[in-house]
Amino acid sequence: MNEPHFRRDGAWVGASVPRREDPRLLAGRGRFVDDVALPGMLHAQFVRSTVAHGRIVAVDLDEVRAVPGVVAAFSAADLGLGDVTALLDRPPHEFVPTSMPVLARDKVRFVGEPVAIVVARDPYAAEDGVEAAVVEYEDLDPVVTDTAALADGAPLVHAEAPRNTLVDVSLFATEGIDEVFAEAPCVVRVRTKTGRQNALPLETRGVVASWDDRDEQLHVQTNTQIPHQVRTVLASCAGLAEKQVRVTVPDMGGGFGQKCVVGREEIAAAAAALRLRRPVKWIEDRRDALTAAFLAREQRYDVRAAFDADGHILGLDADVVCDMGAYSCYPFTAGIEPLMASAEMPSVYKVPAYRVRGRAITTNKAPTGPYRGVSRPQYVMVMERLMERAARELGIDPVEIRRRNVITVFPYTGVNRITYDPGSYRESLDLCEQVLRDEGWYDVRDSGRVIGIGYSCFSERTGYGSGAFAQRKMRVVPGFDISEIRMDVSGTVSATTGTMSHGQSHETTMAQIVADRLGLDIAQVKIVQGDTDRITYGWGSFASRSITIGGSAVAAASEKLGDQLREIAAHLLDADVDGCELDGAGGVRLRDDPARRLSFAELADVAYLRAHLLPKGVGPGLSATASFDVPGDGTFSNATHGVVVELDPGTGGVEILRYVCVEDCGVAIHPQIVEGQCRGGIAQGIAGALFEQVTYDDAGQPLAPSLMEYKVPTAAEIPDIVIHHLETPCAFTANGAKGAGEGGTIGAPAAVLNAVNDALRGTGVELDDTPISREAVHRALEGTHG
Amino acid sequence: MAEIQLVELTVNGERRDLAIEPRRTLVDVLRHDLGLTGTHVGCEHGICGACTVLVDGAPVRACLVFAAQVEDADIRTVESLSAPDGSLSDLQQEFSAHHGLQCGFCTPGFLMLAEGFLAERPDATKEEIREVVASNLCRCTGYQTIVEAVDTCAARRREGTCA
Ligand code: FES
Ligand code: FES
DSSP: OOOOOOOOOSSSTTOOOOOTTHHHHHTTOOOBGGGOOOTTOEEEEEEEOSSSSEEEEEEEOHHHHHSTTEEEEEEHHHHOOOOEEOOBOOOTTTBOOOEEOSSOOSEEOSTTOEEEEEEESSHHHHHHHHHTOEEEEEEOOOOOSHHHHHSTTOOOSSTTSGGGEEEEEEEOOOTTHHHHHHHOSEEEEEEEEEOOBOOOOSSOOEEEEEEETTTTEEEEEEOOSOHHHHHHHHHHHHTOOGGGEEEEOOBOOOOTTTTSSOOHHHHHHHHHHHHHTSOEEEEOOHHHHHHTSOBBOOEEEEEEEEEOTTSOEEEEEEEEEEEEESOOOTTTOTTHHHHHHHHHTTTTBOOSEEEEEEEEEEOSSOOBOOOTTTTHHHHHHHHHHHHHHHHHHHTOOHHHHHHHHBOOSSSEEOTTSOEEOOOOHHHHHHHHHHHHHHTTHHHHHTTSSSEEEEEEEEEEEOOOOHHHHHHTTBSSOOOOEEEEEEEOTTSOEEEEOSSOOSSSOHHHHHHHHHHHHHTOOGGGEEEEOSBTTTSSOOOOSOTTOIIIIIHHHHHHHHHHHHHHHHHHHHHHTTOOGGGEEEOSSSEEEESSOTTSEEEHHHHHHHHHHOGGGSOTTOOSSOEEEEEEOOOTTOOEEEEEEEEEEEEOTTTOOEEEEEEEEEEEOBSOSSHHHHHHHHHHHHHHHHHHHHTOOOOBOTTOOBSOOSTTTSOOOOTTTSOOOEEEEEOOOOSSSGGGBOOOSSHHHHHHHHHHHHHHHHHTTTTTOOOOOBSOOHHHHHHHHHHHHO | OOOOEEEEEEETTEEEEEEEOTTOBHHHIIIIISOOTTSOOSOSSSSSOTTEEEETTEEEETTSSBGGGGTTSEEEOGGGTSOTTSOOOHHHHHHHHTTOOSSOSSHHHHHHHHHHHHHHOTTOOHHHHHHHHTTSOOSSSOSHHHHHHHHHHHHHHHHTOOO
């Protein structure tokens, strides 16, 4: 285990330097997957299921193959690929393994499921080909909701999963918890349902696959957050050795979790390229992205909380049901949402007794996977509703009841057996309330308009090391990262990271870390990411792990390289290694005689071009590799969000008048980028609270197949956001940074929902579901303001 | 075989001759036939604005237009904004300074939208700018920094203190 250490670096970390990604992206010279064009390249489209649940009787592609421009068409039988299977190491009563075939074989399980792949000279012809496909289904009864899936005698989505249940865990069950509830002076309950959402990266998924005869390798260029894991699945499905597959990632137009699972389309396209020995490109269109890409967030909670008369929480008893749709995602499995919710629900509060049941239910809808925040937007919403409800019942101010319950002494080990590292739970709450008071919002609130103020407090684990995922009992355990750094002959460096930026600016922030550790200019540093041939191994980017874990590996490798440079310099300057230090200006100097120094270029010149001058036992070249894993239970960023809303009694519309976020992600490597992550995350959180929902009819047909129906908020709906930073440095990571990618999304739904309920005070109505419907608000207001 | 049509386009001041199917959209022609991949496709149904280009100075969604429809027009794409030596325009520089882009996928669309709008309405207020920014989708930034970038650019142009 790495020793915890904290170090705040010098010149670069903490400075909002210009993003190195910007010039190319602004000039239209970024290279995204659809910008890749190879000689002889073909274009793929998929024949997709039109029914939610059915047996495949026949797939006839003869007409397809006759369409002008179509080169080939393959069904599951034609390609003969292995399945994608994600596993948990849990007993059969807790986890039922299911497989996702690359193309549907015997059965289809949701509308949009790929049944065949059509490859043509251009995408227009491929679409013509898709239209000519004849697939015959024998309809089976679909199960479209979690309650229908759990009903007695419900049709089974997967024959191997009784009661359509893929995951069913009961955890913690503190002894005596029933007595706690029986004797508590106040018990409140929240039943809530949150809408199914699409992470909706603006760039849809896509892949260009080609066989390279020189490397004897399948080269797959794809916009994935997890290149190494895609390689593993591709190799195993196609029966190749891993060395025969190279996955590279071009510029990526967002991901938000949707691109951190292995998709079946990228495997099918790669298999077609392998068959045809010609490059094959597949670019998902928006309709497919809205109906067949991995979704998230459809959860139902039934939670009771016991409080004492002073508003201290005594116990929490939770039942969580997650509707995971038709398939378990790789590598996380259908357990991703219920296991996250079950383990971390107590959030920032001291909860002495806890019991939870978490289930993943399969239905005939598009499958789900991770989406920015994973379950935390939902359980934080539940916890924050419980606080508000208890406050109301006990006559305590809603901010005050939180103050009484938040963890203030660290490290704190919770009833969920997680140890939380120091954070500013109480301070962020105090500051957030203070800001809204100072700005006069409480006076506005009491001025007679239909205005409400709402808060949410939360922490989020961001350093998910192997330990945290091992607790979840994943069969493959993410967590560590490896970085290799190399100095070239001229003294500039390139460092690899196993993480994968999809908008978070790793080329800038990782370079800041290297520049500080080696004491050179950021312009001398190149960051290499997204290439399985060039990067030893990595777990990609998700769970806000890039800076915490990837950045720490990069820092550790940089330090090792620094030690090598000092060793060579000591020899050449005829001094002690301990007497040599990096001088912060691209060189090594003598501590006692700073005038005597050697630049990195001079040292590199020796290491490569005059290796005979190296000290005995030191080999030529300059490179170092280091890995990093977060010790213990990881690291927790935290924040409080405060929001002021005004309701329109006429339409039920919700307008956000003010949004304040007080966040603490430890040391911010690049404060402007942290703020960008917060704002973008909050926009997605507001979207979940007020706008976005993937809906289906009773037959399982998607009702929001275009952006006309799936309402993504624009600049007209997203307010300006005020951000205040607190800084509780992390003891476990290099630079003291914690993750910053997801907090905005986690905090926003709860704060908005609480603000709406505050505005509804006096109506006798409390809303607990999201997205908050205008009709529900309107109905609630009718009696009082109508 | 689908019928083929001869189409002559003027893109970023250059005359280009194409032999294409009439159903070919402007955005596909720009991206795949002319190699101007800066213009992006986010939806192909006219909602996201990632494909926004200028047609005779006005912002247009290139996914909703057939190339054959804009034969006599002056078409400008994001590639026209920076100087031949790669140096960025004032608007592009403000986007960078304000962190108005993260993944950068929506960015060409917003740049062309703003470029067209500011040419028409150099005196636009911040509220008007926000309204126009609301025509396109960005999934990363939360929009505030895009609005600020465009507003600052407009103010600087008015003051004559362009970067
Ligand atoms: S791609 Fe044209 S508007 Fe979305
Ligand atoms: S910067 Fe990613 S969509 Fe706008």
